[in-house]
Amino acid sequence: MLNVYPINAFQDNYIWCIENSITKKCIIIDPGDEKPVIQHLLANQLTLKAILITHHHYDHVDGISGLLTHAQQYSGDTVTVLGPSNSKIKQITQPVVKGDRLTLLGTTLxxxxxxxxxxxxxxxxxxxxLEHPTPWLFCGDTLFSAGCGRLFEGSPAQMLRSLKTLTELPLNTEVYCTHEYTLSNLAFAKAVLPNNPDIKQHIEKCQTLRDLDQPTLPSTIATELKINPFVSCSRSDVQSAVSHHSNLPIASELDTFTRLRSWKDSF
Ligand SMILES: [Zn+2]
Known part of the structure; x- marks a missing residue:
């Protein structure tokens, strides 16, 4: 049986751990810091088999070396480090590209x-x-609950295409983002769509979780399609909100996304 657990890191990062409860083998995703991960591995007697990296930012990669050293001392096993093929991350041992299928812990990624x-x-x-009843998505800093990552390197067109690819996944897919940004993203979503009942309801649910110190994640694709304006830029309510905010008519879905993203950057 496979399960996913969050490991808290830095201010608001989650390092996700996929664990097989029987074999005690695990996969770690985006270890920005090795210390909380090693603590989790020792406390649960887990053997690290692989590390998955989504992108090169320090809060996703800086714990790789420390984890490799730990694994070497703890079990002597070799740990596979998977990551983007067009990246300069030195510790990647298996570069991967779009369409690659990998088998890890007996499941396919x-x-x-x-x-x-x-x-x-x-x-x-x-x-x-058979090992887990719902699909999982590990999307790093691309899709956040009720939001999306800032555009540090890519264009709005690239990000819009990437978000579309992700939201075309099955509706019940559990979405594991890397940051606990949900409530602040929802505050923006509410500013865009003040009368949306799904957003209001989701704020209440997430506020209750945060009051109990629980993660608001995973989300699901179905939830994101209801509450996330960044994946709803073809919708007329989002388009008219953006048009109203910028005092300019909307030219396209991409135009909506571009202006929505810059609205959020200064929110
Ligand atoms: Zn990042």
Whole structure:
């Protein structure tokens, strides 16, 4: 049986851990810091088999070396480090590209390229199988709950395409983002769509979770299609909100996304 657990890091990062509860083998995604991960591995007697990297930012990669050293001392096993093929991350031992299928812990992961936040950004999709009843998406800093990553390297067109690729996944896909940004993203979503009942309801639900110190993640694709304006730029309510805010008519879905992203950057 496979399960996913969050490991808190830095101010608001989640390092996700996929664990097989029987074999005690695990995969770590985007370890920006090795310390909380090593703590989690030791506390749960887990053996690290692989590290998955979504992109090159320090808060996703700086813990790789420390984890490799830990694994060497703890089990002596070799740990595979998977990551984007067009990246300069030195510790990657298995570069992957769009369409690659990998088998790890007996389950299949599908790689996609989702540039926008960075140019090397990739995502990992785990289709449902006997070991876990719902599909999983590990999307780094591309799709956040109720938001999306900032455009540090890519263009709005690239990011819009990447978000579309992700939201075309099955509606019940669990979305594992890397940051706990949901409430602040929802505050922006509410400013864009003040009368949207789904956004209001989701704010209440997420506020309750945060009050209990629980993550608001994973989200699902179905939820994001209801509450996330960045994946709804073809919708007339989002388009008219953006048009009203910028005092200019909307030319296209891409135009909506571009102006929505810059509205959020100064929100
Ligand atoms: Zn990033």
């Amino acid at each position: 599908l790689v996609n390229e989702v540039p926008g936040h960075t140019l090397d950004h990739i995502s990992y999709y785990v289709a449902q199988d």
